[in-house]
Amino acid sequence: MTTPGTLYGVGVGPGDPELMTVKAWRLLATAKVIAYLAANGSDSTARSIAAPFLPDDAQEISIDVPMRTEREPAQAAYDLGAAEIATHLARGHDVVMLCEGDPFFYGSFMYVFERLAGSFDCVVVPGVTSVAACAAELRQPLCRRDDVLKVLPATLDADRLRDELLTCQTAAIIKVGRHFQKVKQVLSALDLITHATAITKATQQDQAIQPVEAIASDSLPYFTTIIVKV
């Protein structure tokens, strides 16, 4: 009987390929089967981050996930992708799944993990998060001593965002995208707008850093984080 393979969920970090861990690099360099998510049929960000380290001869599994408000189409895509990964694992092949940032920090890896962790060995390799990358790029310490740090998805409603911002020293408002106007209004009302900086695609080649008060547009790219020092 074949010993099943192991599924490795590997964080590739926020964007700069050198911010992959040595462990991620080692696993990737020897991988025979590599998997990743591609949102809405576009290129996979995780794959493009890891590109300098991808072996030429690895088989690749691209899981095309439709990102919509309804969850069913995405769930069906995770079912399909997990089944394809399971086929390789059952044959005794390890599979390295590439994940932007850290696999368990708002990552889609968990949807594959929860489908397969009951049946196969799974190892999670943590990665550098976009939040840590933002602080480094801003050259601004994120938190110290007794500070409370909150990670707040921009999808939260305005009242909730306001309440959470009132009781922390630092907030990272993530996945800003089309929620920017709401976030900006909340920050203005709290007199925090001059304490807030938006970072899009931290450490990626097209990184952008802007003070929130200087941004006129109604929305920002999805992969934008606003760091607020309260």
Next chain:
Amino acid sequence: MTTPGTLYGVGVGPGDPELMTVKAWRLLATAKVIAYLAANGSDSTARSIAAPFLPDDAQEISIDVPMRTEREPAQAAYDLGAAEIATHLARGHDVVMLCEGDPFFYGSFMYVFERLAGSFDCVVVPGVTSVAACAAELRQPLCRRDDVLKVLPATLDADRLRDELLTCQTAAIIKVGRHFQKVKQVLSALDLITHATAITKATQQDQAIQPVEAIASDSLPYFTTIIVKV
């Protein structure tokens, strides 16, 4: 005139040397001067994490920081350490300062950074945090979709801890140490004790994972994080 060197604040990750980034490894491998903090005269954790990658011929600056409730002795130690680093930078030598986890995530690097960033070029290389490492070791996704994640120092008073825990999906209570009993009482009162796991020295060789409800002792090591799924 000599061009001054650059100070690199380099996260070495939570403990497993392979969780250093490729960038940290590259900077370290070619470093001529390496600095790190050593608390209370003991060995430096950051140095021991990076030990497999340390070049033989690098000069080492150990900054001995007395960790007490009063801050003056530590401040004096940071003054001295920063001055020694500045001497090397002024001579045109780069200095790589090793930091456990991520330099700007509750790290002491910021005290050296704020003393030198006005005078010298500083580059911060983000690292894998202990919080990401805990989630990976627990094989438990940290947060998803609209979840709010809070990082709460265990030094906060019981009322504050309770209030913050009431309004999040995941909390990482860090630096538990002698505050364990207070934290345990708060978790019990909120009926969250069965949702809480303590991880000491995540990914280090003497890592320990324990359900909080099973811990009888009054205190835990300082480098303990309690992950609470609310």
